[in-house]
Amino acid sequence: MPASVLPTAVPTRLDVAAELLALLNDTGTEPRADNQLEALTLAVAADLPVLLWGEPGIGKTAALNQLAESLDLPLTTVIASVHEPTDFSGLPIVGDDPAVQGVPMAPPDWAVRLVRAGRGLLFLDELSTAPPAVQAALLRLVLERRVGALSLPPGVRIVAAANPRSSAADGWELSAPLANRFVHLQWAHDHDVVVRGLGGTWPRASLPRLDPARLPESVAYARRAVCTLLAARPALVHKLPTGESRRGGPWPSPRSWDMALRLIAFGTAAGTGREVLSMLVRGTVGDGPGLELLASLDRLDLPDPETLLADPGSAVLPERGDLRQAVLDGVVEAVRRRPDRSRWDAAWSLLVLALETGAPDLVVVPAATLASLRQDGWEVPTAIERLAGAVALAQRADRAVERVGARR
Amino acid sequence: MDFDKLYAARLYAARVRPYLATALFALHPVESPRVPTMAVDRHWRCYASPAFVAATPLADLAGVWVHEVSHLLRDHHARGDRYAAAHGLTGPAERLRMNIAADCEINDDIYGDGLPWPRDCVQPRHLRLDPGQLMEDYLGQFRLGPYTQGLAWLDCGSGADGRERDWDLGPDGAHGLGDQERDLVRFRVAEGMKGRGAVPAGWQRWADEAFHPPQPWRALLGAAVRAAASSGSGDDYNWGRPSRRGASLPEVVLPGLRRTPPRVCVIVDTSGSVSDAELGSALLEVTAIGRAVGGRRDNVTVMSCDAAARIAHPLCQAEGITLTGGGGTDLRAGFSRAARTSPRPDVVVVLTDGQTPWPSAPPPFRTVVGLFKRTHQHDCDHEGCDSEPPPRWARVVRIG
Numbered sequence: 001m002p003a004s005v006l007p008t009a010v011p012t013r014l015d016v017a018a019e020l021l022a023l024l025n026d027t028g029t030e031p032r033a034d035n036q037l038e039a040l041t042l043a044v045a046a047d048l049p050v051l052l053w054g055e056p057g058i059g060k061t062a063a064l065n066q067l068a069e070s071l072d073l074p075l076t077t078v079i080a081s082v083h084e085p086t087d088f089s090g091l092p093i094v095g096d097d098p099a100v101q102g103v104p105m106a107p108p109d110w111a112v113r114l115v116r117a118g119r120g121l122l123f124l125d126e127l128s129t130a131p132p133a134v135q136a137a138l139l140r141l142v143l144e145r146r147v148g149a150l151s152l153p154p155g156v157r158i159v160a161a162a163n164p165r166s167s168a169a170d171g172w173e174l175s176a177p178l179a180n181r182f183v184h185l186q187w188a189h190d191h192d193v194v195v196r197g198l199g200g201t202w203p204r205a206s207l208p209r210l211d212p213a214r215l216p217e218s219v220a221y222a223r224r225a226v227c228t229l230l231a232a233r234p235a236l237v238h239k240l241p242t243g244e245s246r247r248g249g250p251w252p253s254p255r256s257w258d259m260a261l262r263l264i265a266f267g268t269a270a271g272t273g274r275e276v277l278s279m280l281v282r283g284t285v286g287d288g289p290g291l292e293l294l295a296s297l298d299r300l301d302l303p304d305p306e307t308l309l310a311d312p313g314s315a316v317l318p319e320r321g322d323l324r325q326a327v328l329d330g331v332v333e334a335v336r337r338r339p340d341r342s343r344w345d346a347a348w349s350l351l352v353l354a355l356e357t358g359a360p361d362l363v364v365v366p367a368a369t370l371a372s373l374r375q376d377g378w379e380v381p382t383a384i385e386r387l388a389g390a391v392a393l394a395q396r397a398d399r400a401v402e403r404v405g406a407r408r
Numbered sequence: 409m410d411f412d413k414l415y416a417a418r419l420y421a422a423r424v425r426p427y428l429a430t431a432l433f434a435l436h437p438v439e440s441p442r443v444p445t446m447a448v449d450r451h452w453r454c455y456a457s458p459a460f461v462a463a464t465p466l467a468d469l470a471g472v473w474v475h476e477v478s479h480l481l482r483d484h485h486a487r488g489d490r491y492a493a494a495h496g497l498t499g500p501a502e503r504l505r506m507n508i509a510a511d512c513e514i515n516d517d518i519y520g521d522g523l524p525w526p527r528d529c530v531q532p533r534h535l536r537l538d539p540g541q542l543m544e545d546y547l548g549q550f551r552l553g554p555y556t557q558g559l560a561w562l563d564c565g566s567g568a569d570g571r572e573r574d575w576d577l578g579p580d581g582a583h584g585l586g587d588q589e590r591d592l593v594r595f596r597v598a599e600g601m602k603g604r605g606a607v608p609a610g611w612q613r614w615a616d617e618a619f620h621p622p623q624p625w626r627a628l629l630g631a632a633v634r635a636a637a638s639s640g641s642g643d644d645y646n647w648g649r650p651s652r653r654g655a656s657l658p659e660v661v662l663p664g665l666r667r668t669p670p671r672v673c674v675i676v677d678t679s680g681s682v683s684d685a686e687l688g689s690a691l692l693e694v695t696a697i698g699r700a701v702g703g704r705r706d707n708v709t710v711m712s713c714d715a716a717a718r719i720a721h722p723l724c725q726a727e728g729i730t731l732t733g734g735g736g737t738d739l740r741a742g743f744s745r746a747a748r749t750s751p752r753p754d755v756v757v758v759l760t761d762g763q764t765p766w767p768s769a770p771p772p773f774r775t776v777v778g779l780f781k782r783t784h785q786h787d788c789d790h791e792g793c794d795s796e797p798p799p800r801w802a803r804v805v806r807i808g
Binding site: 084085086091092093094095103106133173247274275277278287288291294295298319320321322324325359360361362364389392393394396397398400401403404 | 413415416417418419420422423424429430431433434435436437465466467522524585586587588592596620631635651659663
């Protein structure tokens with residue numbers, strides 16, 4: 001008797017297995033602060049190609065699936081290492097009369113589907129194990145967003161993944177031009193996330209909330225940050241990776257600085273934390289230049305010495321000792337450049353303010369420098385008496401230095 | 409607590425160690441009677457015991473400031489965590505060992521020159537170890553025992569070994585620095601040290617490597633040889649022969665995947681100033697990689713210049729590597745000989761100590777240079793011993 005006419009079919013063993021699989025696949029998500037996920041979504045939102053570096057099997061692909069699901073974008077995975085160059089540059093199809101019609105480059109079906117959908121997440125997996133010719137063909141896809149004769153619509157975001165050199169046994173290095181077009185993120189597994197995830201709850205990625213009121217201000221801030229740094233440090237504008245250890249990683253070039261600028265603007269508009277911004281910037285222009293840029297951002301956030309001198313009464317100094325010292329040094333330097341009586345007095349009141357609100361030892365050096373700027377006829381302000389404590393501190397340290405007989 | 413004394417000590421420390429001033433001022437002092445002496449946590453807070461501050465002379469207190477900030481600059485807590493994870497270590501005894509090893513790394517170059525030597529500070533020689541090494545090196549060389557008995561008093565806090573203490577204010581406490589802020593302080597201090605004359609060698613080394621940790625030379629040499637061997641040859645697509653898929657798509661022109669095994673030639677040229685063990689391991693490494701990318705044993709040849717014959721010969725015999733002697737007296741002869749051999753090699757790997765003249769024009773093959781550190785400096789007065797840097801057209805990996 002055929003099975004189809006059975007009234008209630010006894011479930012086959014495969015059906016039961018399918019039911020168990022369905023139970024296993026039933027996982028929930030929760031919002032969770034996760035820096036690398038936040039960095040990834042911010043870069044995807046900024047429409048910059050991202051490259052995830054991570055050991056095999058730590059869940060790069062799973063994170064991408066998550067991301068595609070929560071952004072509601074169809075995911076297209078293309079494993080770069082099993083494709084031929086023509087799969088990305090288009091298949092040359094010889095017609096009847098190539099001399100007249102030319103040879104059209106036909107796109108592969110996944111690209112056609114992406115274009116038809118108009119939006120999506122294109123995931124290029126195993127980038128570092130793709131042969132050099134395939135990597136060269138990918139350049140065009142990542143940079144010009146073209147596959148053969150098709151161009152990918154703006155709604156398509158590109159994310160790639162690669163295994164680091166230490167774990168890729170037969171990998172090629174990423175060529176410097178290709179590496180320069182990506183935001184490199186180091187992907188590591190977070191122990192708690194994995195344990196919670198295997199328990200059935202994975203973290204949920206969500207696009208950053210950009211504050212519409214802050215958009216113009218964010219762009220201005222990002223431009224100022226990058227331009228201030230590069231104006232002072234021309235050597236950082238373009239630096240090909242030279243050392244053997246830095247190949248295949250991020251490096252500074254006008255293009256990657258532009259990417260960093262975009263990321264800072266997005267990060268500022270979204271109110272992202274410094275940790276995430278640091279990951280992104282260092283993954284775009286490299287560690288050294290990235291750190292320089294972040295240090296310059298720190299300086300931008302410090303109060304301007306001229307503003308402080310103009311109105312010392314309402315000044316607020318940073319809490320952290322090293323930043324506070326940088327501000328006081330800046331104030332004294334500003335007085336030294338344009339010395340006049342009122343600015344000198346204002347600087348003294350700022351030093352007194354620093355003394356009243358924080359550690360006295362970092363006021364000593366600026367106070368000594370400021371005292372040495374005194375010109376004839378300038379009265380020492382009464383405020384200086386309140387610095388007596390700091391002066392005593394300095395004398396105490398000096399005496400100890402002399403006792404030990406240190407060379408100053 | 410006598411905060412004035414603590415601040416005066418910090419000022420003193422900044423006077424005698426100006427290159428650490430930024431880091432010293434970034435520390436936030438916290439009064440804590442539970443701390444034995446002074447301790448730091450990973451968030452750059454510095455806990456001080458009022459009794460200790462009162463009892464310690466100012467100059468010695470400055471030494472403690474410098475000592476504690478050195479732990480943080482050198483990232484000992486994170487390094488301790490990584491070491492513990494890699495070696496499966498747990499428990500406070502292991503963390504005490506880390507604190508001792510970290511102190512050994514620091515103490516050999518922070519005291520003196522204005523900072524008095526503390527009477528009971530840990531030094532490598534107390535453990536019968538050589539100075540000038542890193543915490544990770546020391547950790548593998550001693551165990552807690554009679555030598556370390558007297559060291560059990562010291563406790564630099566979680567900033568030195570990564571184990572949380574009960575006085576720590578934790579990540580959410582006031583005035584803590586986040587990861588990124590810590591990185592920036594360390595970066596600014598490192599940048600300030602570069603190009604400054606009066607910085608001890610240990611700190612110079614730290615500044616150079618703080619954000620560019622040195623990678624193992626094996627990995628670098630392997631990557632360089634692999635990259636040189638695979639660009640332009642090896643498995644790559646070309647249009648040189650029809651693709652195996654071509655038959656089913658008569659209208660379409662497809663590239664074919666083609667394998668042309670690269671030929672690797674190793675030139676060994678040392679003037680006897682390189683340790684045999686290092687040269688041997690580098691030679692074996694290169695030939696193993698060459699065989700892996702070439703796929704055949706006879707794709708790798710070794711050519712030794714005169715001076716290196718005594719090392720290269722027995723090695724190659726033992727490993728069954730084709731050794732062609734007589735690379736000439738210096739590298740230039742070796743290069744021209746390699747260019748004349750037929751079939752010409754795709755990649756030439758030079759293992760040298762750099763005391764050699766280099767060819768003036770780029771050779772017709774890709775070149776990787778494995779550059780050894782010289783084990784002893786000998787004077788280079790005699791003819792033919794120019795140590796010019798390797799040319800721009802070669803990929804250089806420093807070995808050892």
